Amino acid sequence: MTTLQSYIAGRWQGAGGSGTELRSAIDGRLLGTASSAALDFAEVVRYGREDAGPRLRALTFQQRAAMLRALAAYLGERKAPLYALSFETGATRKDHLIDIDGGIGTLFSYASKARRELPDERFVVEGDVEPLSKGGTFVGRHILTPLQGVAIQVNAFNFPCWGMLEKLAPAFLAGVPSIVKPATATAYLAHALFQSIVESGILPDGAVQLVVGSLGNLLDHLDGQDVISFTGSLETSLLLRNHPVVATKAVRFIAERDSLNAAILGPDAAPGTPEFDLFIRETSREMTVKAGQKCTAIRRALVPRSAWDAASAALVERMRGVVVGDPKLENVSMGPLSSLAQRDEVRARAAELATAARVLFGDPLHCDPVGADAERGAFLSPLLFACEYPLNAPSVHQIEAFGPVSTLMPYDGVDEAIEIAKMGGGSLVASIYTHDRNVADALVFGIASHHGRLIAIDRDCAKESTGHGSPLPPLVHGGPGRAGGGEEMGGLRGVFHYMQRTALQGSPSRLSELTRVWLRGAPEIEKPEHPFRYPFEELEIGQTIHTGGRTIGLDDIERFAEFTGDTFYAHMDEEAARANPFFPGRVAHGYLLLSFAAGLFVEPSPGPVLANYGLDELRFFKPVVPGDTIRVRLTVKQKTARKPEYGEVRWDVEITNQNGETVAAYDLLTMNATKDGEPAWPERAARELAATP
Numbered sequence: 001m002t003t004l005q006s007y008i009a010g011r012w013q014g015a016g017g018s019g020t021e022l023r024s025a026i027d028g029r030l031l032g033t034a035s036s037a038a039l040d041f042a043e044v045v046r047y048g049r050e051d052a053g054p055r056l057r058a059l060t061f062q063q064r065a066a067m068l069r070a071l072a073a074y075l076g077e078r079k080a081p082l083y084a085l086s087f088e089t090g091a092t093r094k095d096h097l098i099d100i101d102g103g104i105g106t107l108f109s110y111a112s113k114a115r116r117e118l119p120d121e122r123f124v125v126e127g128d129v130e131p132l133s134k135g136g137t138f139v140g141r142h143i144l145t146p147l148q149g150v151a152i153q154v155n156a157f158n159f160p161c162w163g164m165l166e167k168l169a170p171a172f173l174a175g176v177p178s179i180v181k182p183a184t185a186t187a188y189l190a191h192a193l194f195q196s197i198v199e200s201g202i203l204p205d206g207a208v209q210l211v212v213g214s215l216g217n218l219l220d221h222l223d224g225q226d227v228i229s230f231t232g233s234l235e236t237s238l239l240l241r242n243h244p245v246v247a248t249k250a251v252r253f254i255a256e257r258d259s260l261n262a263a264i265l266g267p268d269a270a271p272g273t274p275e276f277d278l279f280i281r282e283t284s285r286e287m288t289v290k291a292g293q294k295c296t297a298i299r300r301a302l303v304p305r306s307a308w309d310a311a312s313a314a315l316v317e318r319m320r321g322v323v324v325g326d327p328k329l330e331n332v333s334m335g336p337l338s339s340l341a342q343r344d345e346v347r348a349r350a351a352e353l354a355t356a357a358r359v360l361f362g363d364p365l366h367c368d369p370v371g372a373d374a375e376r377g378a379f380l381s382p383l384l385f386a387c388e389y390p391l392n393a394p395s396v397h398q399i400e401a402f403g404p405v406s407t408l409m410p411y412d413g414v415d416e417a418i419e420i421a422k423m424g425g426g427s428l429v430a431s432i433y434t435h436d437r438n439v440a441d442a443l444v445f446g447i448a449s450h451h452g453r454l455i456a457i458d459r460d461c462a463k464e465s466t467g468h469g470s471p472l473p474p475l476v477h478g479g480p481g482r483a484g485g486g487e488e489m490g491g492l493r494g495v496f497h498y499m500q501r502t503a504l505q506g507s508p509s510r511l512s513e514l515t516r517v518w519l520r521g522a523p524e525i526e527k528p529e530h531p532f533r534y535p536f537e538e539l540e541i542g543q544t545i546h547t548g549g550r551t552i553g554l555d556d557i558e559r560f561a562e563f564t565g566d567t568f569y570a571h572m573d574e575e576a577a578r579a580n581p582f583f584p585g586r587v588a589h590g591y592l593l594l595s596f597a598a599g600l601f602v603e604p605s606p607g608p609v610l611a612n613y614g615l616d617e618l619r620f621f622k623p624v625v626p627g628d629t630i631r632v633r634l635t636v637k638q639k640t641a642r643k644p645e646y647g648e649v650r651w652d653v654e655i656t657n658q659n660g661e662t663v664a665a666y667d668l669l670t671m672n673a674t675k676d677g678e679p680a681w682p683e684r685a686a687r688e689l690a691a692t693p
Helices: 041-057 061-076 080-089 093-117 162-174 184-200 234-241 244-248 274-292 305-320 340-353 414-422 437-450 492-496 508-515 554-564 574-579 590-601 681-690
Strands: 006-008 011-013 020-023 030-034 124-131 139-146 151-154 178-181 208-210 227-231 252-256 261-265 298-304 358-361 383-386 405-411 427-433 451-457 476-478 487-489 499-506 544-546 609-620 629-643 646-656 662-673
Touching (some): 030 184, 041 178, 041 208, 061 093, 061 162, 061 184, 061 629, 080 093, 080 184, 093 162, 093 274, 093 492, 139 508, 151 162, 162 178, 162 184, 162 227, 162 487, 162 492, 184 208, 227 234, 234 244, 234 252, 252 476, 261 274, 261 414, 274 305, 274 405, 298 305, 298 414, 305 358, 305 383, 305 405, 340 405, 405 414, 414 437, 427 437, 451 476, 487 492, 499 508, 554 590, 590 609, 590 629, 590 646, 629 662
Parallel strands (some): 151 178, 151 227, 178 208, 261 298, 261 427, 383 405, 427 451
Antiparallel strands (some): 020 030, 139 499, 358 383, 476 487, 544 629, 609 662, 629 646, 646 662
16 A cells, blocks of 8 residues: 655655545555645645746746657556556546557647747747838737746646646646646556656656645635636535635636536438447447546437437447446456445436436446456446436436436437537537537537537548547637536647736837837848848847839730739730739739849858748738839748758748839748757757756
C-alpha cells in the first residue's frame, strides 16, 4: 500500500492524516491512500504565483512549445507502467488509448499548433490594426499577455491522464503555472503520470504542482489573476463557483460538467442504410467505452418513430455482444466502473430513470463478469432504456447516470427531434446521422445554440471520423447551460483563456515597437545591403527597400495572357472591359503585378532567404492600365523563429503606381536561415532559464 504524496514547491510532501482509501475497481484491493491535510495551501499558491510564474513567463511561446513536445515524447516512451495501473481504474486496453495515448497526443497537438501559429514572443498580437484618427497617427490594436496567477485544474475520475494533460497543455503554453488536483478515486494513476513529468526534468521548476486529496482552503488564496478549470459534477461546480473569493475577486472559472448528449438518426436513415448502421455502432460504443463514464457519452438516442422497432432490436443485439469482466482479459470489451461508490451512484440514477422509462436491456442489480468477482469489483451490466414519449418525460432529459446507460426515444418529424434534443438544457456534443442535406441543415442549425460541438456522421466521413465521443485538441470541448458554459481546448482558444486581452492605443511607431510588428506609418529602416542578404537574426523590424519602377505595356499584358492562358476579357477586350464598372479599359492581370513586383524586389543570389512559402492578405485596390509604372516597398513586418536553422519572416509588400497610389498590398512569407544555427529549443530554453533570477 502506498501513501500518495503531493508535489509542492518543487518537492514531494507527505500527506498527513490517515487519508482516503484508494481501491482497485476490479477486486476492491487497497492500492493506497490520499490526503492533503498537511499541505500549506497559501504556500502552494505563493510558490506558483511568485516563484514559478516569472520563470515560466520568461520563456517565449516557441520555447514552451518545444518543452511541451519534448515532454510528450518522454511520456510516450513510458506508457507501459501507466497501462498496467490503468487496468485498476476499470479501463480496458482500448480505453488506455483514449486516456493515456490521447493525453500524450494532446501535448503533441498543442506543441505543434503553437510552433506553427504563435510567435517567438511572450505575448500575442490579436486582430487587425484599428485606425483611430484621420491622419493615421493614432491607432489601436489588441494584445494578449499571460495572467500573473496560477491555474487551478480540478479533474474528473474518468480520465486521470487525458484530463490532466488537456488542461496542462494550454495553461503551460500561455505561461501560467498549474496546480493539478486529480479526482481522488483514481488519483493513483494521475500520480504515476505526474511522477514521470517530474522525473523528466523538462518543465521549469514549479510550472506544475500536484495536490493529492482535497482542495482544503486553497480557494481562499486566489485572486483575479487566477483561473479555475473544472471538470466534474454540477453540484461540485456550483460549490466552487459560488465560493466567496471566486465570486468577489472575479476568478476566471472554466467548467465542463453534466451533459445529456444526444445522437439523432435522420428520417432518411432507414434500416439498411450506412447511416443507420453507423448510428447503432456509435450508440453502442459510446455506452460501453470506459464503461460509459465519459462526459461525451450518448445518453439520449433519438430515432424516427418509423425506425423504432428496428433500432431497438439492433441496439439490444449489440448489447448482447458486450463482454463485461476483468479488463486485463483479451476477450473483455467493458470493464468495471471506477469504484463501488460510483456503481452505487449509477444504480441510484438508473432507478430514477426507471420511473420514466422502461428497461430494454440489462439488469442494474445483477452482473456476471468474466474472470472477476461481481461483489468485490464495481461491475455493472450495460443498461438500455426506452422512453416512447420523451416530450412528456422531462426526467429523462435531466437525470444523468454516469455509466453504461442510454435511453432510446422516438420522434415524429425533424422539428420534434430538435425540441427533444434541446430539452437536455445544454450539452457538450450531439451527433447527427443523415445523408440528406436538408435534414442535416435543419438539425445543425436547430440545435447548435444548445451544443458545444456537433458532428455529422455519414457514409462519406465514416472511415476517418473520430466518432461522437472524441474531443479533439483543435476544437472546443465544452457546452452551454447544463454542460457548464466552459470551453476547454479549442486550439489556441484554450491558451487564451489564461491570458489577458488588452487594447493598446498610440502612434504606429510606438505600437510597432511594443508589438514587434511593423505598422504602416511607422519609421522605415534603410540599410546598405538588400534585406535578402541579412540572416534571420540580423533583420530588423521595419527594415525596408524601395525599388525602382517598371512600366507595364499592352504587350506585357498580352504576353502574360498567352503564356498563362488567362484571357479574361478585362485583359483582352477593350470594349468589354470599359463596360465593366471597375475598369477604365483593358487592365493588367493581378498576378502579372505580383510577378513583376517580385522581379523588382527579389535579390537573386543565393543567401539567407531559403524559400517563399506563401502570401497572406492579398488585395488589389486600383487597376493598372497600359502605360502605368509600378514600384514596390518591401518592409520586414514580423519575425518568428521556427527551427534552430531558420525562421519565418513576414514582409509587408505595397505596390504603388506613378502617382503614389496603392494598387496592391499583401504579406509575403519567407523562410530565412539563421546565422549560426542556435541549439535546439529545450537546451536553449534551459540555458536562458538558468540565467533568469
